[in-house]
Amino acid sequence: MATISPANRPVLLVLIDTEEEFDWDAGFRRENAGVTAMAHVGRAQAIFDEYGITPTYVVDYPVASQRQGNEMLRELATSGRAVIGAHLHPWVTPPYDEELCLRNSFPGNLPRELEAAKLRATVEAIEAGIGVRPAVYQAGRYGLGPHTHELLESLGFDVDFSVCPPFDYRNEGGPDYSASSTEPYWFGDKRRMLGIPLTGAYTGLLSGAAHGLHTWANRPSLAWARLPGLLSRTGLLDRLRLSPEGFDTGDHRRLLHELLARGQRTFVFSFHSPSLKPGCTPYVRTETELAEFLDRFRRCFDFFFGDLGGLSLTPLELRTRLSETAT
Numbered sequence: 120m121a122t123i124s125p126a127n128r129p130v131l132l133v134l135i136d137t138e139e140e141f142d143w144d145a146g147f148r149r150e151n152a153g154v155t156a157m158a159h160v161g162r163a164q165a166i167f168d169e170y171g172i173t174p175t176y177v178v179d180y181p182v183a184s185q186r187q188g189n190e191m192l193r194e195l196a197t198s199g200r201a202v203i204g205a206h207l208h209p210w211v212t213p214p215y216d217e218e219l220c221l222r223n224s225f226p227g228n229l230p231r232e233l234e235a236a237k238l239r240a241t242v243e244a245i246e247a248g249i250g251v252r253p254a255v256y257q258a259g260r261y262g263l264g265p266h267t268h269e270l271l272e273s274l275g276f277d278v279d280f281s282v283c284p285p286f287d288y289r290n291e292g293g294p295d296y297s298a299s300s301t302e303p304y305w306f307g308d309k310r311r312m313l314g315i316p317l318t319g320a321y322t323g324l325l326s327g328a329a330h331g332l333h334t335w336a337n338r339p340s341l342a343w344a345r346l347p348g349l350l351s352r353t354g355l356l357d358r359l360r361l362s363p364e365g366f367d368t369g370d371h372r373r374l375l376h377e378l379l380a381r382g383q384r385t386f387v388f389s390f391h392s393p394s395l396k397p398g399c400t401p402y403v404r405t406e407t408e409l410a411e412f413l414d415r416f417r418r419c420f421d422f423f424f425g426d427l428g429g430l431s432l433t434p435l436e437l438r439t440r441l442s443e444t445a446t
Contacts, residue, residue, distance in 0.1 A: 127384060128384070128428065128429065129427050130384060130430060130431070131386050131429050131430070132315065132385070132388070132431070132437065133389070134177065134257070134389040135389070135391070136206055136259075136390070136392065137177060137188075138259075138391065138392060139208070139211060140396075143400065147220075149215060151211065152181040156392055156393040156395055156396035156399050157392065162413060163395055163416065164195065164201070167200075170420045171431060173199070175203075176195070176201055176202070177255060177256065178192060178204065178206055178245055179206040179208045180212040180213070180244050183245045183247075185248075186248075192249050193250055202433050203245060203251045204256060204278075205245060206256075207226045207237055207256075207259045208224075208259040208260075209237055212240055212241055214240070216233055222293075224262070224291075225258070225288070225291075225293040226259055226260075226267070227262045227263045227266070228264055228293075229264070231266040231270075234264065234267065238270055239274070242274060252275070255279075255434050256271055257279070258279075260288070261281050261282070261296070262288075262293055262294065263281045271307070271312060277311075277435060278434040279306070279312060280314075282296055282299050282316040282317065283296050283316070283317045284296045284297070284319050285298075285299070285319055286358075301318060301378060303385050303441060313434070313441065317360065317361075318360065318374070318387045318388070320378060359371075361387060361388050361389070363388075363394075363413075363419075364394055364402040367415060368415055368418040371422070375422070379427070388416075395409070397409050
């Protein structure tokens with residue numbers, strides 16, 4: 120993978136995992152395909168419109184294939200207020216040929232032909248329900264596999280958002296992104312597809328030895344010591360993401376300052392669409408929590424576009440910009 124250096128002015132992309140509602144702490148069930156939270160997407164879209172942001176909704180099969188899920192997205196795509204991409208949750212995407220288990224919730228773990236068939240089904244549902252051919256992808260649960268890039272290239276995708284540093288999902292059977300770069304990169308046989316990692320990093324005085332220390336501090340046998348909280352409060356170590364889910368404005372600012380100091384200029388603000396309806400995710404349980412959740416959007420955008428002098432681009436705009444820079 121060839122690393123790219125974008126222009127000096129910081130760039131923000133907004134990405135929404137646009138998916139069905141399900142209990143994140145329960146097992147995977149094919150019948151959990153409700154999309155009632157899509158009626159609440161306008162709460163976030165109004166903020167994006169206010170700041171001149173064109174967000175990217177990566178849409179999975181249940182959302183794309185149901186009118187309650189796809190109707191607003193079709194309107195947003197037609198009006199140019201949003202980019203529509205694809206998001207693959209294997210357990211609710213036909214064909215239903217795999218065993219339902221934790222390992223198979225990462226689409227890259229599926230046999231090549233089954234991953235391909237589910238990806239095609241998602242693309243076709245988006246074309247039928249929303250009226251666009253998606254060129255942007257994010258694997259559900261960030262589950263890239265050995266065949267994913269080849270399949271994306273064969274289907275004409277241009278951008279992938281599946282890499283999620285610095286998280287390690289090996290204990291669930293998924294990929295390890297603990298050592299992945301946060302910088303955009305070109306990939307595929309023709310090096311024409313752009314990978315844009317989600318924005319996350321270890322920060323603090325001990326970030327140089329971060330992953331091993333963070334893993335040790337989170338061992339169940341040490342839960343009584345509350346070591347992650349202690350490391351965070353003392354400024355020694357934090358694992359942060361540029362997301363309103365579980366991270367507040369102070370976290371966002373610390374992360375942005377840290378990565379800007381390291382030379383990074385491309386950032387992704389991301390969250391899950393069900394968080395816009397109280398009670399659908401662990402991050403937003405009440406209307407009060409929803410108000411706080413949406414306030415984090417505004418505070419982050421005010422800081423990014425005001426204090427940092429940043430700008431917003433779509434994934435395809437960034438791909439064009441970086442392609443021109445590289446030639």
